[in-house]
Amino acid sequence: MKNLTRADVADYLERYDHYCILTHRRPDGDTVGSAAALCRLLRAMGKTAHVLYNPEITERYEPLFEGLTCKEPADGDKIVAVDVAEDAMLPKAFSYLRNSVDLKIDHHGSGREFAPNTLVDPESAACAEIIWDILDELGVEMDEKMAEAIYVGTATDTGCFRFANTNVHTFDVAAECAAAGANVFAWNQLLFETNSLEKLRLQGWIAENTKLFSGGTMAVCALPKAVEERIGVDEDDMGNLSSFIRSIEGVRLAGLLRENENGCKISVRAVPGWDAAAICEKFGGGGHAGAAGAFVKLPLAEAAKALEEAMLAWERS
Numbered sequence: 124m125k126n127l128t129r130a131d132v133a134d135y136l137e138r139y140d141h142y143c144i145l146t147h148r149r150p151d152g153d154t155v156g157s158a159a160a161l162c163r164l165l166r167a168m169g170k171t172a173h174v175l176y177n178p179e180i181t182e183r184y185e186p187l188f189e190g191l192t193c194k195e196p197a198d199g200d201k202i203v204a205v206d207v208a209e210d211a212m213l214p215k216a217f218s219y220l221r222n223s224v225d226l227k228i229d230h231h232g233s234g235r236e237f238a239p240n241t242l243v244d245p246e247s248a249a250c251a252e253i254i255w256d257i258l259d260e261l262g263v264e265m266d267e268k269m270a271e272a273i274y275v276g277t278a279t280d281t282g283c284f285r286f287a288n289t290n291v292h293t294f295d296v297a298a299e300c301a302a303a304g305a306n307v308f309a310w311n312q313l314l315f316e317t318n319s320l321e322k323l324r325l326q327g328w329i330a331e332n333t334k335l336f337s338g339g340t341m342a343v344c345a346l347p348k349a350v351e352e353r354i355g356v357d358e359d360d361m362g363n364l365s366s367f368i369r370s371i372e373g374v375r376l377a378g379l380l381r382e383n384e385n386g387c388k389i390s391v392r393a394v395p396g397w398d399a400a401a402i403c404e405k406f407g408g409g410g411h412a413g414a415a416g417a418f419v420k421l422p423l424a425e426a427a428k429a430l431e432e433a434m435l436a437w438e439r440s
C-alpha cells in the first residue's frame with residue numbers, strides 16, 4: 124500500500140468534516156499527545172472532532188484530554204488512529220472499531236496495515252512530531268494547548284530527548300512547542316523527575332533481582348505479580364522500567380518480564396546497534412530498534428529463559 128505524505132494527510136483532513144480519534148492500549152504520552160493535538164488541530168480548522176475516551180488512560184495524561192473526549196464515534200465520523208502500530212494495539216474497549224479505522228498516522232516501523240489510508244514514518248522519534256508536520260503543512264497556528272500535547276508526545280517517546288531516536292527535527296518541534304507556550308519545565312518535572320515511593324521501591328527490587336549475562340552486556344529481570352502487589356505499584360509506576368534496567372553500566376540489551384493471568388508481558392530496550400524489535404518479533408511482538416514489546420503465554424520462569432535465549436541467539440546471528 125502507498126504510504127501517504129504529510130501533504131496527502133493534510134488534504135485528507137481538509138476533505139472531511141467529522142472525526143473521531145483513537146489511541147492505543149496502555150496509552151502513553153505520545154498516543155495521548157498526538158490525539159489531543161490532532162483533535163485541537165481539526166477543531167481549529169472548523170471541523171467536528173473528538174478523541175474516543177480510552178478507559179485505560181492514567182491520571183498523569185488525563186488533563187490533555189480535557190474537553191476533547193466522546194464515549195463513542197458519531198455516525199459518519201472518519202476514524203483516525205494515532206501511534207497505533209497494529210489493530211491488536213487498540214484497547215479492548217475499541218475492538219468493535221478494528222475494521223473501521225480509515226486513517227492511521229504512526230511511526231512504528233514494524234506495524235501491520237489495518238487502515239486504507241496510512242502514513243507511517245519510522246524516522247520520526249514520536250508520532251506527535253508527525254502531527255506537528257501536518258499542522259505546519261496546513262498552515263495552522265499552534266496554540267498553547269496543542270503545543271503542550273505535542274511536547275508531551277515528543278518528550279515521552281525520546282525519554283526527554285535522551286534516546287537514540289532524538290534528532291534535529293525532534294528539537295525543532297520541541298522548540299516550536301516552547302515558543303507557542305508549552306510549559307516545558309512543569310511537564311519535564313511531572314514526566315521525568317517525579318517518582319512514587321512505590322516505583323522507587325520496585326526499582327530497588329529490580330536492582331537486586333536482575334540477572335546479567337553475556338559478559339554483562341545483557342540483563343533480564345523477571346518480575347512476579349506478587350512483588351508488584353506487595354509493593355503496591357500502579358500502571359503509571361510501571362512505565363519505562365525496562366529503560367531502568369538498560370541504564371545499568373555496560374548493559375546493551377535489557378528485558379523486563381511482567382507476569383499476568385495469561386502469561387508474561389515482555390519489554391526490551393537496546394542501545395544503537397542492538398535490536399529490541401528483532402528480539403520481540405521472535406515472540407510475535409514488535410516496536411522500534413531501541414524499544415519493543417511482546418507477550419508470551421508461558422509461566423514467568425520459562426518466559427525469562429526463552430527471552431534470555433532469544434537475546435543470546437540474536438547476538439550470535
Ligand SMILES: [Mn+2]
Binds near residue numbers: 154
Ligand atoms: Mn509513539
